[in-house]
Amino acid sequence: MATDGRTDEELLLAWKLGEARAGEVLLPRVFEPVRRFIGTKVGSELEELVQQTFTRLVEAKDRYEGRSRARTFVLGIARNVVREHYRRRHRSDVDVEELPVQDLGAGPSTLRWRKREDELLLASLRTLPLKMQMALELFYWDDLTAREIAEILDIPEGTVGSRIGRAKTRLRDHFEGRSSGATTEAGDDASLEAWSARIREALPAVDGQPS
Numbered sequence: 001m002a003t004d005g006r007t008d009e010e011l012l013l014a015w016k017l018g019e020a021r022a023g024e025v026l027l028p029r030v031f032e033p034v035r036r037f038i039g040t041k042v043g044s045e046l047e048e049l050v051q052q053t054f055t056r057l058v059e060a061k062d063r064y065e066g067r068s069r070a071r072t073f074v075l076g077i078a079r080n081v082v083r084e085h086y087r088r089r090h091r092s093d094v095d096v097e098e099l100p101v102q103d104l105g106a107g108p109s110t111l112r113w114r115k116r117e118d119e120l121l122l123a124s125l126r127t128l129p130l131k132m133q134m135a136l137e138l139f140y141w142d143d144l145t146a147r148e149i150a151e152i153l154d155i156p157e158g159t160v161g162s163r164i165g166r167a168k169t170r171l172r173d174h175f176e177g178r179s180s181g182a183t184t185e186a187g188d189d190a191s192l193e194a195w196s197a198r199i200r201e202a203l204p205a206v207d208g209q210p211s
Contacts, residue, residue: 008070016061023061027054030074033142036111036204037078040122040137041130042085043107049085053078068151072144076152079134086130097131104130111204118202124175132167139164140199168196 004011004025011029014022034053039046056077064073086096086104096104106126113119125133131153138149139160146160155163 009066012061012064012070012073013066016064023058026070030071033071034074034078036141037075037134037137038082039109039111039204040125041082041101041106041133043109045085045107046110049081053081056081069144069148071142072148072151075138075142079152082130097134098129100127100129101133102126109204113202113204115202117198118204121171121175121198121202122204124171127174128167128170132163132170135160135163136167136171136199140196141203168199171199 004022006014006022006025008026008029011022011026015026031050031054035046035050038049038053042049053074057074060073060077064070083096086101087094089105090096109122111122113122125136128136134153135149138144138152144152147157149160150157153160
């Protein structure tokens with residue numbers, strides 16, 4: 001089958017207008033970012049929540065107006081799925097995004113990581129408040145702008161930079177504490193710039209395709 005040269009945004013708009021094939025091309029493109037975004041925040045519920053995200057995408061595609069990237073639109077849906085998943089587990093007065101996933105009852109991640117250091121990184125990510133973890137991952141792993149991250153997280157654009165900065169500092173400090181007795185390269189991270197590179201490089205491996 002010939003490669004479809006349209007952008008994700010063109011595909012989503014075409015799908016909205018009734019072209020089923022556009023949706024068939026788009027879904028595999030956005031599957032891995034969605035699965036990774038959810039997989040670092042939940043345990044065995046991963047596949048169920050991924051399916052929920054794509055079900056909602058089918059229902060929500062008519063609302064897409066082309067003013068943002070398709071990935072931003074889809075990850076916004078994924079964020080809501082994760083948030084509602086934890087809201088169902090806790091009291092209505094609990095802001096689940098203020099808590100780390102390790103305190104929200106998340107089981108072990110089912111994503112595969114390349115190295116032992118990367119597994120420690122995930123454990124450290126899960127000590128951050130959910131809102132910080134989301135912002136940090138969207139910036140480093142999905143290469144989104146502050147405006148796009150603000151849209152996904154439904155926060156002012158000016159809040160994004162300070163949230164990422166605080167998250168990065170807390171994550172680095174926690175990871176270095178966890179890995180101090182292990183054989184890692186953490187001791188070589190003499191600056192936040194070097195630590196930023198570690199975050200960007202530690203992408204988990206993702207398998208599978210949407211059903």
